[in-house]
Amino acid sequence: MAHGAKNGGSRPRIVIVGGGYVGLNTALRLESRLRHSEASVVVIDQQPHMTYQPFLPEVAAASVEPRHVIAPLRSMLRRCEVITGRVGGIDHHRRTVTVTDGDGATEEVDYDILAVAPGSISRILPIPGLVEQGIGFKTVSEAIYLRNHVLSRLDAAASATDTARRRRLLTFLTVGGGYAGIEALAEMEDMSRLATRDYPAIDPAELRWVLVEATDRIMPEVSRPMGEYTVDLLRERGIEVHLETTVSSMEDGHVVLGDGTEFDTDTVIWTAGVRPDPMLGDTTLPLDQRGRVRCTATLQVAGVPGVFAAGDCAAVPDLTRIDEDPDATCGPSAQHAARQAHRLGDNIVATIRGHRPAEYRHAYIGSVAGLGLYQGVAEIYGVRLKGLPAWLVHRAYHLAKMPSVNRKVRIAFDWLLAALFRREAVAIGSLQDPHSEFRRAADAAGRWQRSHV
Template structure:
């Protein structure tokens, strides 16, 4: 009898955690596990702000799937459709070939993407903060703005270069802005032509407070710490336009900015739109408390793309929030339920009371609220690092990250912009295109 095939769509935090647990607990010959993702690695997103700020080597916050999942089949491909009625899915492989795969059990965990709004100029001027590429880009971009500002005498251009706008006051936006501002403040000491007071950092949030994941007092504390550093926090404010880098806000404020970072929410992966799985009004896959997709018995989902009932809430319609805390715990329950189904055992419900949140606000600064206990400043920052270090998959990556942090103690941060990373062929193409052109004296170049 052939091995049952378990297909996992998505190699992100949920997919990797799930596959690692299956790989560890599954008996030989019990099932064949296939992981499909467009990227050959998992990015640990809570460490993206530190990677952007230079505290962590970018390679250390990504885990190669093939390295970690040696007992699983890993395919780098884009799933474009799910036909559960026939238990088949369609995927485009790296060479462009379209394949159709059958499965015995399917796990849909593709995660989410940035949720952009139809704001004029956003697509042209903005950048998200969900991938390692975006983190590296922002690091280089911010530092390159300091380089250009230090060499220009145009005051209007200077103000534009040194103005940085972040839209979205959730954890992603707060941590990204705090880390990059901390990095820029450190780096600017090497630019005698520019002062820290010339930089303008603006946080735009549509709600009445930032960080809705924590209590109002902790939200106010975080807002106060940001404002102490000169960061403008604009609440109950939305963006109206970013056309040509001119920022127009709903509170009437208008100014030019060369950096616009969009962290105002996420939405389920668009791959789910071409499937026959049930979804809710927000596009998430509807699940039972056992993490099974409603109306099916052999399809599961979890994480950002799944609407999972929150059994700890008194509200019968409450759903688990899209957080890393829920995602990791759901992945473990999901792995155990898959094993239980393979072995003919009883599946269990996912039930976890939200423990709280931790956030880094730049070097040695943080805010945390865990099981009702509030921590601020250095203790919260230390807890933030310790918690996420424990959650980072694989011992080798834990060691590399710890090594990066220890190297920060005796040595200064590396603050240099490597703009060539965005277009590494630019110089070569320029050189190749100039070959054979006539020189001013009539001779042929090259």
Template sequence: MAAVKSQPTRIVIVGGGYVGMYTALGLQKKLRSGEASVTVIDPQPHMTYQPFLPEAAAGSIEPRHVVAPLRKVLKRCHVVTGRATRIEHEKKSVTVELVDGHVEKFEYDVLVSALGAVSRTLPIPGLPDVGIGLKTIGEAIYVRNHVLSRLDQAASTNDAERRKRLLTFTVIGGGFAGIETLAELEDMTRYALRYYEGLKPSDVQWVLVEATNRIMPEVSASLGVYTVHQLEKRGIKCYLDTRVKSMEGGHVVLDDGTEFDSDTVVWTAGMKANPMLRDTDLPLDERGRVRCTAAMQVVGLPGVWAAGDCSAVPDLSRTEEDPNATCVPNAQHAIRQSKLLTKNILASLRGGQPKDYFHKYVGSVAGLGLYKGVADIFGMRFRGFPAWFMHRTYHVMFMPTFNRKFRVLADWTQAFISGREVVALGQLHEPKAEFDRAARS
């Protein structure tokens, strides 16, 4: 009598960001035929390479080129476009609300929590109404169109107060995302002004507000000070150790008494683990992240793994000085964790032992606009063009797929030859407005 073939192990990956896509890609390459099936669940049909969002917002990179289509990359995986709303490990099931609105449950044998992080907001009056995030490609496109449309409106008005409000741009949050967004967009507006009669660089005011007494804590204090000086040389007002009290109607009030009107407020003040994790029976720490071992196994739950921004993975490179140290939420850890996570899942499936994640922090790079940057690598500090070149080289190396690397390099080459594109496509946000107007006439 022939032996009954066992069913493939069902691997479900919740989240299609760095960890989700890279882990699925690794499994896709290394799983044996019939060994396991891989299902990736994410509300978006693509993975966004977030370090390039500031350049996409500023027109240095075509927005489509900083996303990787999950179905195209993960050809041997089952991609589900939907939002996971509940994980019940006791039943080994994930509840998903699909894009057409109906709900399905996906059962699993192995689960990977790769839900990532979302913007961390604060109860500041006016923030939900006027704040703009920068975590998704849609937000990057919106910010770009919004900023350029303010230049258009300012060039068309004779009201001095309205023009001042339109040309005052505020970025709240002095981490990497905030500084790179601020620097890239300021670069873009300065470049764009050459095409606007009646607008001068002195008319435009960019403002940075940071609650702590330094920016970009991932780099050395001296590079942080250098960056502030460089931003101020460009006419950017930097408020450090300052908090926003309110921004109702675009009227920004700071806790040092400063008040001004701004028609653009970009919020980049931190992240928090995906709140959906609260609707699971996975163990969470005080910050809402999944508790993990150093091998990225969820504590006390065999067959469940977590990595990236939603996980509390011990940072073995720092546990001697701080026994409770966990890996900071950044792309550097997420990408490296996903590579080891693939190997650990395969080892677990094949009766082996998973290995602990250990990655000593090697440094950070940040772009400050075209040909400008800072880098802190292996204790060595770089500024200006060398740091900017390191920033672009590092990130294009980790951009997924050769196709995307080539497209990004082509965008940079084209921008170098012909300059930035500085046109606002505001109709993207109301695509039917003109048709509706024509239909009513």
């Protein structure tokens, strides 16, 4: 059964698929620019909140509370209808979006104008053992799990007497040298080293953090000298960096690298790239060879009137590089996501009002990255910063981009408390298996009943 009617009665209906950074900010832009009588707006996402992913490394390292890096869609979008469910397909011929909620019920949502921004998922490669051993790093739940997992390895190692098992517990592998991987690695290594102060039985030198990157450099978003500086910094901290190296296998936690290195580990953090949401394959929209929606420079889907796309899932021409590479498209970065959302909202308004949409053009201004407490790298308008200044710029930039004053204040207070007091480095095992204690209680009750029959 269709959810509502096309045109929302007398008003056109705008449906935004995806409530992530692009989807939320596009909806906020529409709320600020559209009059109530001009259109109705529906936002559909599997999660009832937006996650600001650049803060996930600090969530994993216990510098920021998990709830503070998410923005609830319903409280942020007062004039939009929010539908929580998984989009199973888009049929533009019928102008419908198929949505399945958490209970398995399916409905169709009609639209007049569609904005596609479901984002991306981790890119998985056919490496033996990866699916069983790997931990992704794109959601709050993954960041929380990773923090608890790493700390639980320290708990187990503190009482382990077997040398091989102890070495395995204290070995941590990160695959992927992009921004996500480097920031996650640096923050988690920093946290684990600080946490050893509470584990007298563990020498910080026993911690083994390994980075594997398939190309000859890390963080391609910054200049090569800045990438080399970061590699040197990581190695100074005792982190093993393997460049131009791939992972051949990780079955049962036994890792074999392409350069012949072998070791055992219980922790594999997988950040080796992303791919567009596979839901796009169940649509009638045109896709490129990487599975992204083909778009024009105005963020309109090529050859499909009334449909727009932006963010990681969209192949948008990069007009700033078009002279050197006619096929250049915008990469999956936070900078493009923020600016495309702004342009997307304005172009949808222009379309409704009968005006011509404007082209998206963004000159790259630089990048910032945090590398643990008081360490960072930044390259902004050609100015290079390292150490504390870069770390401060990194935090200031992302705090400014975090939606809502509410969230900004909460994160700022998290940082203030972290500066005044030590971080809480305690694993909460029930978060990894919340039913364990209930099952234990049930087993105990069963044993008691059997013993008293």
